Amino acid sequence: MAAATVSNKRVILKRYVTGLLSEDDMEVVTVEAPPLDVPTGSKGVVVKNLYVSCDPYMRNRMTHHELPSYIPDFVPGEVLENFGVMKVISSGHLDFKAGDLVWGMTGWEEYTVINNPESLFKINHPELPLSYYTGILGMxxxxxxxxxxxxxxxxxxxxxxxxxxxxxxxxxxxxxxxxxxxxxxxxxxxxxxxxxxxxxxxxxxxxxxxxxxxxxxxxxxxxxxxxxxxxxxxxxxxxxxxxxxxxxxxxxxxxxxxxxxxxxxxxxxxxxxxxxxxxxxxxxxxxFDYYDRYYRFEEEMAGYLKEEKVSYVEDVVEGLDTAPAALIRLFTGRSVGKQLVAVARE
Amino acid sequence: MAAATVSNKRVILKRYVTGLLSEDDMEVVTVEAPPLDVPTGSKGVVVKNLYVSCDPYMRNRMTHHELPSYIPDFVPGEVLENFGVMKVISSGHLDFKAGDLVWGMTGWEEYTVINNPESLFKINHPELPLSYYTGILGMxxxxxxxxxxxxxxxxxxxxxxxxxxxxxxxxxxxxxxxxxxxxxxxxxxxxxxxxxxxxxxxxxxxxxxxxxxxxxxxxxxxxxxxxxxxxxxxxxxxxxxxxxxxxxxxxxxxxxxxxxxxxxxxxxxxxxxxxxxxxxxxxxxxxFDYYDRYYRFEEEMAGYLKEEKVSYVEDVVEGLDTAPAALIRLFTGRSVGKQLVAVARE
Missing domain, CATH: 3.40.50.720 (NAD(P)-binding Rossmann-like Domain)
Structure with missing residues (x-):
């Protein structure tokens, strides 16, 4: 018996970008979501994306590089990816269970299958705004x-x-x-x-x-x-x-x-x-060379935030439909504070 | 009774240079030499210049800088200066005596009064070509x-x-x-x-x-x-x-x-x-930040030269009259090896 299908809204790269990034270079499409239960034997996780981050380096991945760059180019027709805050829906990995809050590399979409969950970081301070893990508490x-x-x-x-x-x-x-x-x-x-x-x-x-x-x-x-x-x-x-x-x-x-x-x-x-x-x-x-110090950093920065020694300003847009415009705001200078997209508020 | 006057050929900067350095920017003149005996009470030395070095950074000193650079600009009408190999003729300083061979900053001229001889280095390997102290054994x-x-x-x-x-x-x-x-x-x-x-x-x-x-x-x-x-x-x-x-x-x-x-x-x-x-x-x-290690370096490099582990090629022109052209050869790429000027072969 087939499970009811779940839809998955996502932002794809339409073509390699030259010059100024425009909304036309991206497209918001809706496809069928992957199975929300990880297949038997998989060591991956399925996550629901709560927040995804807009970061300037993404522009670099939208250009085709003849020689390999430090990070792979995006592929036209495929979903964009970047750091996000996610809730684990199902897990085949011993270190993760459904309900866990994590941050790391994910897709610009509602649901993502992550086959190498070792790359994800646990969120140890959910009492702070979760969105902070796309910014001041994240990469x-x-x-x-x-x-x-x-x-x-x-x-x-x-x-x-x-x-x-x-x-x-x-x-x-x-x-x-x-x-x-x-x-x-x-x-x-x-x-x-x-x-x-x-x-x-x-x-x-x-x-x-x-x-x-x-x-x-x-x-x-x-x-x-x-x-x-x-x-x-x-x-x-x-x-x-x-x-x-x-x-x-x-x-x-x-x-x-x-x-x-x-x-x-x-x-x-x-x-x-x-x-x-x-x-x-x-x-x-x-x-990337400093990820082994992440949890020490997280404790220190969470402390500064709680003691109000550090302030933080975000620029949050709602929903993946506005994600392409939000990314462009980085380059026009229109973002005030950390630019991110709220995909789902739960 | 006045001492017999000694002449002093020198290369002066005629004007601040813009664009490509040309021979017209410099002039070879002959003036009266300073007294070859240091005055009573002076802690300086008088040197006879044997070799002077042509180094690319000199071009930078020929431009007028509105803000102070790391080294003073040359002054139009005054003698050029750079590293050279010299023989001490007379000394008011306890560390130096007539006949000493030294290298350091001097004038592009035959005789120079050096008021701060602490800046000079002794030459510990006169058995090697003295001219090497403008190059491989010098700055x-x-x-x-x-x-x-x-x-x-x-x-x-x-x-x-x-x-x-x-x-x-x-x-x-x-x-x-x-x-x-x-x-x-x-x-x-x-x-x-x-x-x-x-x-x-x-x-x-x-x-x-x-x-x-x-x-x-x-x-x-x-x-x-x-x-x-x-x-x-x-x-x-x-x-x-x-x-x-x-x-x-x-x-x-x-x-x-x-x-x-x-x-x-x-x-x-x-x-x-x-x-x-x-x-x-x-x-x-x-x-300049490494001069405290100079004598250690001198021993190591003199060793390499004597053991023929290192070769060295110089491009020597004879006499101060050819010095302006020699300096320009650096920038036209015509110098083959270390460019320098033999002022006097003794």
Missing amino acids: PGLTAYAGFFDVPKPKKGEYVFISGASGAVGQVVGQLAKITGCYVIGSAGYDEKVNLLKSKFGFDDAFNYKKEQDLEAALRRYFPEGIDIYYENVGGKMLDAVLPNMSLGGRIVACGMISQYNLEQPEGVRNLYYIVTKRLRMEGFHV | PGLTAYAGFFDVPKPKKGEYVFISGASGAVGQVVGQLAKITGCYVIGSAGYDEKVNLLKSKFGFDDAFNYKKEQDLEAALRRYFPEGIDIYYENVGGKMLDAVLPNMSLGGRIVACGMISQYNLEQPEGVRNLYYIVTKRLRMEGFHV
């Missing part, structure tokens, strides 16, 4: 934490600049820098975000880069002593303006370069000779 | 040594690429990399230099970058496994071609960017996002 939070503490090894009193500062990563980096005793300035592209940085996240100062005629001069004004640590989220022109303003021996954490992801050809950065003359270190990193 | 040698061993911390078996590989620094880096057990390829702009790299310096391979239509593809061919360490001497287009060819976790030592020094506006480097996706570290350094 972007660990990105901020590892990228700030592990890469540049910040010291009290250092001058820190963060671009894209109100985003999922930037807002956390700034607050961690304040906890460390650094002087912190952030940039963003809308006054609303600049105000958030100053009023809610406790940055020492912030500015709207779109209102600066001369970014290099603006940074010289904001950092007369120079920048010791630059947490790079945007790339391009901002990096060019930052380089001459770095202190001797300064460190640049290359976390992302969102300003470049939708360009057919990236902007050229001209001021790299400052890396020599100022003895700078510019370093990329991957959050 | 460029220590640059190669510190920049290769200290910055990327190379391991046996790693793949190393060196641009500007036949120059004063590059030829030494390549040979140190071979001593370390690395696989080493270098690039240069003339076949004569490419041949030197392979036949004399023991590089595993070498190529003429000017003969490659597609530098990125050429590097993919030479490094099918990727580049673990890139020793950067040239910048610009070469850096753009290297970035996609780096291995995961690769290190870029930013030693110099000679291709950029004569440009009114540096070339834009577009492939910086690979720093994120490949978790690269790009790091500048200054040889």
Whole structure:
């Protein structure tokens, strides 16, 4: 006797993207859900997706790469995937049971079969908003934490600049820098975000880069002593303006370069000779290399949240139908805080 | 009774340079030498210059910088200065006496008064060619040594690429990399230099970058496994071609960017996002930070030279009259090996 069929709404990639990402590059379709009970013998789990995250690196996976990149390209016609918060519906794996709350890589759809549940993280603080596990308690939070503490090894009193500062990563980096005793300035592209940085996240100062005629001069004004640590989220022109303003021996954490992801050809950065003359270190990193420290991080960050030492702002849209537009908001700068999609509120 | 006057030929900067350095930017003049006996009470020394070095970074000092750079700009009308090999003629300093052979910063002239002789290094191996102290046993040698061993911390078996590989620094880096057990390829702009790299310096391979239509593809061919360490001497287009060819976790030592020094506006480097996706570290350094290790380095390198574990090629011109042309040869790529000027052969 066949089980009643369950439908599964999902967001697929329609085609490889060139230039600016548009809603037409994605499509919301409804298909039949996979069986909600894992097949006998499977060590996988079936999850119901509660929240899925919109993250800038997804754009990179929408371009076809001739050489393998650090993560596989998405495939036209197939469901998009990214980090999400999920409830386990059925499990063939000893470490998971129905009802468990987890976060990890999943599909942009209602139900997903996850064949390698070892990649999932348990949620140990369900008393905090579950959606936080797409952000401050998830991949972007660990990105901020590892990228700030592990890469540049910040010291009290250092001058820190963060671009894209109100985003999922930037807002956390700034607050961690304040906890460390650094002087912190952030940039963003809308006054609303600049105000958030100053009023809610406790940055020492912030500015709207779109209102600066001369970014290099603006940074010289904001950092007369120079920048010791630059947490790079945007790339391009901002990096060019930052380089001459770095202190001797300064460190640049290359976390992302969102300003470049939708360009057919990236902007050229001209001021790299400052890396020599100022003895700078510019370093990329991957959050994947830090997952073994996740649960320690989760405890620390959950503590900061409960003690209200750290604030957090999300931009939540409802339902997968709005997911493509939400992803695009990242690149137009319209997201205020961490952008995510609520797939189901249970 | 006045001492007989001694003349002092010198090379002065005529004007701040924009664009391509030309002989007209410098002038060889003859003035009266300073008193060859140090004045009573002085703690300085007077030196006779034997060899002066031509180094690419000098071009940077010929441009007027609005903000202080890591080293002062040259001053129009005043003598150029750089590293040289000198004989002490008279000394007011306890550590030096007439006849001592030293190397350090001096003027592009016959006689120079050095008021801070603490900055000079004694020459402990006068049995080796004295001119080597402008290169492999001097600043460029220590640059190669510190920049290769200290910055990327190379391991046996790693793949190393060196641009500007036949120059004063590059030829030494390549040979140190071979001593370390690395696989080493270098690039240069003339076949004569490419041949030197392979036949004399023991590089595993070498190529003429000017003969490659597609530098990125050429590097993919030479490094099918990727580049673990890139020793950067040239910048610009070469850096753009290297970035996609780096291995995961690769290190870029930013030693110099000679291709950029004569440009009114540096070339834009577009492939910086690979720093994120490949978790690269790009790091500048200054040889000045390593001078406390100089004498240890001198012993090690003198040993390599005597045991013929390391070869060395110089491009020596005779006399200060030819010094401006010799400096320009660095930037036209015409120098074969370490470029220097013999001021006096005694």
